[in-house]
Amino acid sequence: MNDDELMAGVRDAFTVLDPVPGDVLAAGRAALAWRLPGATLAALARDGAAGAARGTRGGPVRALTFACPDATVEVEVAEAGRFRELTGRIVPAAAASVAVRHRDLPPDPAGAPVEPGGLFCLPDVPAGPVSLLFRLDGGASVVTSWAHV
Template sequence: MNDDELLTGVRDAFTALDPVPRDVLAAGRAALAWRLPAATLAEPTLEGAAGAARGTRGGNVRALTFTCPDATIEAEVADAGRFREISGRIVPGTAAAVLVRHRRLPPGGTGAPVEPGGLFCLPPVPPGLVSLVFRLDGGASVVTSWARV
């Protein structure tokens, strides 16, 4: 018996005795599908409460800021019942498209256009971990790290 045959036997034993749950396999495949190797990663730099005065309905609003060498993304997250509203801007302002990645949204995410001045407003998003992907007009992409909203 060589190493390959031994590993095949071990794999078959684990598959029969302790299979990986389907939802875990699906989550792993989805995580790999969400990779954007060519995108620039924008890391979080500031998080805090923006205050009730800045909220459109007087509710709680959280401010998130992500930066990378080429851009800064400023976002506000407001409670909207069971969902969250995310709006903000990318600096320097440029026309683009923004997508929200969330495990309860379709694999392509849900998105909106970014105005030439850099402003964006996304459709309601379920609470949980999200990442924003900005597809800039020049073909480059900027992706934020994951944040809980």
């Protein structure tokens, strides 16, 4: 018996005795669907919470900054019940669309336009881990690392 035959026997034994649950396989396939090999990763550079300014309405706002060599993404996260509103900008400003990647949303979401000054607003984002995908008009993409909002 060679190594390949031994490993095939072990694999068959585990398939019978301890099969991988279907939801685990589905989660693994979904994780691979999130991969964007050609995108530039903007990593989380700063995560800070600031209280509401004195004399203003509203609750605390969380400020996130993601950075990569070509761009910086600044995001403010405001709580709205079980949802979040993400507002921010991409610097330098670029013609683009922005989409939210979240486990409860489709893997290839439609994007919202980024305004000419690089500003964007994404209302009704479910709480949980999110990543933002910017599709620039030139064909390049920038994706932020995952952050829990």
